[in-house]
Structures are given as C-alpha cells and as structure tokens.
Amino acid sequence: MQAGVNRGTVIAGIAIGAAFVYFAISIAVLPSAYIPSLAPPKPAPIVTDVSILPSNATQIGNSFALRVNATNQGDHADRQMVSIAFPNLTRTDGVVAVLKSNFKQSPTFIKAGKEIGSGYAGTEQIIKSQYASVEVFSSPWQKGESFSITLSVKPTQEGRFVFLVKAIGFPHNGDQAHWPRGGTLDHQSEYVSVYSVNVIKA
Structure with missing residues (x-):
C-alpha cells in the first residue's frame, strides 16, 4: 500500500514539475520567439x-x-x-x-x-x-x-x-x-x- 502511495506521489510530482516547466517556457521563451512575427511590418x-x-x-x-x-x-x-x-x-x-x-x-x-x-x-x-x-x-x-x-x-x-x-x-x-x-x-x-x-x- 505504501509503495502505491509513493508511486502516486512521484507521478504527481512529475506532472506538477512538467506543468511548471511548460508554463515557465510559455512565459519566458515562447513570447520572445513569436514577437517578431506578431510585430507589424515596417515598409520602407x-x-x-x-x-x-x-x-x-x-x-x-x-x-x-x-x-x-x-x-x-x-x-x-x-x-x-x-x-x-x-x-x-x-x-x-x-x-x-x-x-x-x-x-x-x-x-x-x-x-x-x-x-x-x-x-x-x-x-x-x-x-x-x-x-x-x-x-x-x-x-x-x-x-x-x-x-x-x-x-x-x-x-x-x-x-x-x-x-x-x-x-x-x-x-x-x-x-x-x-x-x-x-x-x-x-x-x-x-x-x-x-x-x-x-x-x-x-
């Protein structure tokens, strides 16, 4: 029973960690990657x-x-x-x-x-x-x-x-x-x- 609880805790921890990494990437990395494509063009x-x-x-x-x-x-x-x-x-x-x-x-x-x-x-x-x-x-x-x-x-x-x-x-x-x-x-x-x-x- 204890092993099952530990396994569930580990899986939950991995899921939370993955979610945290995803949100960190989406906030810190993805916007800067998309900013050039979202900026209005500058004709000259x-x-x-x-x-x-x-x-x-x-x-x-x-x-x-x-x-x-x-x-x-x-x-x-x-x-x-x-x-x-x-x-x-x-x-x-x-x-x-x-x-x-x-x-x-x-x-x-x-x-x-x-x-x-x-x-x-x-x-x-x-x-x-x-x-x-x-x-x-x-x-x-x-x-x-x-x-x-x-x-x-x-x-x-x-x-x-x-x-x-x-x-x-x-x-x-x-x-x-x-x-x-x-x-x-x-x-x-x-x-x-x-x-x-x-x-x-x-």
Missing part, C-alpha cells in the same frame, strides 16, 4: 529614379516623358503608393497621360477639389486637393520589389513646370514608411521631392 519605400526626357527644357505644345521608379527596402507593405503631383495644374485632362506602368493597380487621376487623405493618416484626415496629381499603387508590395510608371506630359504655359514626387508605405508606422523623409511639405502635409522642367516658347 524609396524612389530610386526620376527621369525626364528631355532633361532640361521643352517647347510649349511638345510633350516630355516622365518616368518614376520606386522600391520597397523594408518589410512587405500591405499597400504602397507613388504620387506625382502637378501644382501648375488643376486637372490632368489633355496634359498628362500614362505611357506605361507595371504597378499592380491602375493609376488614379486626381483633380483639384477632390477629397483626399492627409498627414499619412489616409481617410482619417480628409482635405480637398489643391492641384492635380496621379497616384498609383501596388497591393501588396513585397520587400525588394520595384515598380515604375512613365507619363507623357504636355505643358501648355511658358515657364517653370513643377511636379512633386513621393512614396508612402502602409501600414505607415514611422518615418521609414514614407519617402522623402524630410524637406518640402505638400498640400497633404506630406513630404515630397520637387522637380521642374523649363518650358519655352516654340
């Missing part, structure tokens, strides 16, 4: 090329080609956007056309007055666009993937024709999730890189 978009042809000037009535290429250098993005805006224009009709794009989603043309997001908060902060732009997305956008768009642009007025380029990754969870990371703010309170073409008389 970067515009790697902005090409203008001709490079310095164009005559009124003539078109120039504008190519923008972007890459994700961070974690995968649920969605990543490239925006090309034209402060000289209120609409793109007859001035801007898509020549080529390999983005996963079709380009969206935005005219002045359209409701758009701002401050990297998407539709949580809505403003009205002050000028025309073209936005193009890839969803999802994996780490290391690159996409490009080429536009045909035909300015109608003489002078400095300006365009603004930016890229934003979602989830937007830090400065790494937008390009550029500083400098000029646009009408959406988001950073842009500024480019221009000198338009001359024919």
Whole structure:
C-alpha cells in the first residue's frame, strides 16, 4: 500500500514539475520567439529614379516623358503608393497621360477639389486637393520589389513646370514608411521631392 502511495506521489510530482516547466517556457521563451512575427511590418519605400526626357527644357505644345521608379527596402507593405503631383495644374485632362506602368493597380487621376487623405493618416484626415496629381499603387508590395510608371506630359504655359514626387508605405508606422523623409511639405502635409522642367516658347 505504501509503495502505491509513493508511486502516486512521484507521478504527481512529475506532472506538477512538467506543468511548471511548460508554463515557465510559455512565459519566458515562447513570447520572445513569436514577437517578431506578431510585430507589424515596417515598409520602407524609396524612389530610386526620376527621369525626364528631355532633361532640361521643352517647347510649349511638345510633350516630355516622365518616368518614376520606386522600391520597397523594408518589410512587405500591405499597400504602397507613388504620387506625382502637378501644382501648375488643376486637372490632368489633355496634359498628362500614362505611357506605361507595371504597378499592380491602375493609376488614379486626381483633380483639384477632390477629397483626399492627409498627414499619412489616409481617410482619417480628409482635405480637398489643391492641384492635380496621379497616384498609383501596388497591393501588396513585397520587400525588394520595384515598380515604375512613365507619363507623357504636355505643358501648355511658358515657364517653370513643377511636379512633386513621393512614396508612402502602409501600414505607415514611422518615418521609414514614407519617402522623402524630410524637406518640402505638400498640400497633404506630406513630404515630397520637387522637380521642374523649363518650358519655352516654340
């Protein structure tokens, strides 16, 4: 009888010890192993090329080609956007056309007055666009993937024709999730890189 009691005590002790070890592992080891997979991804978009042809000037009535290429250098993005805006224009009709794009989603043309997001908060902060732009997305956008768009642009007025380029990754969870990371703010309170073409008389 005593042997049976001792055997039961030993088995109970082993079970309690095993349970203790299991809970210790689950508290101390497993969370740290799973933290990387539970943390939200951190996309890091970067515009790697902005090409203008001709490079310095164009005559009124003539078109120039504008190519923008972007890459994700961070974690995968649920969605990543490239925006090309034209402060000289209120609409793109007859001035801007898509020549080529390999983005996963079709380009969206935005005219002045359209409701758009701002401050990297998407539709949580809505403003009205002050000028025309073209936005193009890839969803999802994996780490290391690159996409490009080429536009045909035909300015109608003489002078400095300006365009603004930016890229934003979602989830937007830090400065790494937008390009550029500083400098000029646009009408959406988001950073842009500024480019221009000198338009001359024919």
